[in-house]
Amino acid sequence: MTQLNTQQSLYFNKTATTYNKNMHVQYEVFTKLLSLLDTSTFETITDIGCGTGIITKKLHDHFNSKKTLGFDQSSSMIDHAKSAFETDTLTFQNKSAYNFSSNDHAELIFSNATLQWLPNLNKFFSLLKKKIDKPTTIAFSIFLPETYNELASGLKNSIDPSIIIAAERFESFNAIETICNQHFTDITFSTHNITHSYKSIMELLTIIKQTGSKELSPTIQFTKTKLSNLEKWFLSNHNAIIASYKVALGVIRIH
Structure with missing residues (x-):
């Protein structure tokens, strides 16, 4: 969830204490992604962009993993994860997605609601492929630019037509598919749509702010x-x- 740049990392640092109670959409996406893996078993897991560690913990328990690593660029998120969930078999590190190393290799490499924040998705997948030398499964979810399209239109039409929200800068589905196909061969893609209603515009804006993106x-x-x-x-x-x-x-399955 947090691997963009120093500015974004600092902002996620501020949301470490509010993220979990507002991550309803991120959890729904996690559940959907997990359903695509339910016939598989994994003894080792690496979670890229683990945030507060709550999803990493659920992932670890779901597969009864013998060794799970979560890492994230936000130091506050990692501090929270360590204090809440770290054990001998579930550990956390403070580092960027771009710093994935061969030591981080696992049977399942997982990333939920993180990769949309990367400024160079092609660089990430290129580096990831170079560090993988054994069979593995890579499972990821990425928010697309259609996310918050109602809010984007509302801001433009009611406040300022030049306003651009962060989601509008996310990579498109076609771009993500093209990037992955450059590096991997056995890939399954799908999309998932969610619509939520909120009591007020303030509730919507507060949830966006408290899950890490106010740009x-x-x-x-x-x-x-x-x-x-x-x-x-x-x-x-x-x-x-x-x-x-x-x-x-x-x-993605690497054989």
Whole structure:
């Protein structure tokens, strides 16, 4: 979940204590990705972008793994993971996805709701492939640019047409598929769509903020008037405060 750059890492540091109670969508995506692996067994697991460690712990227990490693670029997230979940067989490290090493190799290399934050996805998969010299399964979920499309439209139409949200910069499904096909041969891709309703625009914005992404360009201050106009736009166009999430799911098998 957190492997973008120093600025993004520092922001995720601030959300370590709020992430778990607001990660409903991320957990739903994890459950969907896990369902694609349910006929498999893995004795060793590496979780890239493990965040607070709560998903890593569930992954570890689900497969009854003998050795699980979670790593993340956010030092605060890793501190939280270590204090809450670390054991002899479940460990955590503070490092970037780009620093994956041959020592991190596992039967399952897993990444949930993380890779959309990487500035160079092709570089990541290229480096990952070079470090893998044994059979493995790579399973990942990546949020797509259609995520929060209602919010993107609402901000543009009710506040400022030049506003760009972070999700609009994510790689497209076709781009992700092309990148992976450059490096791997046995790949299964699918997409998963989620729509959630929220009580108010403030609830939606708070959940976005407390799960690690507040990037808007240009940066804006949400006054009462702006929030009111944005909420009115949602109710006028959707009859509710909704958010759509579109996710790419990939399972790569290296024989």
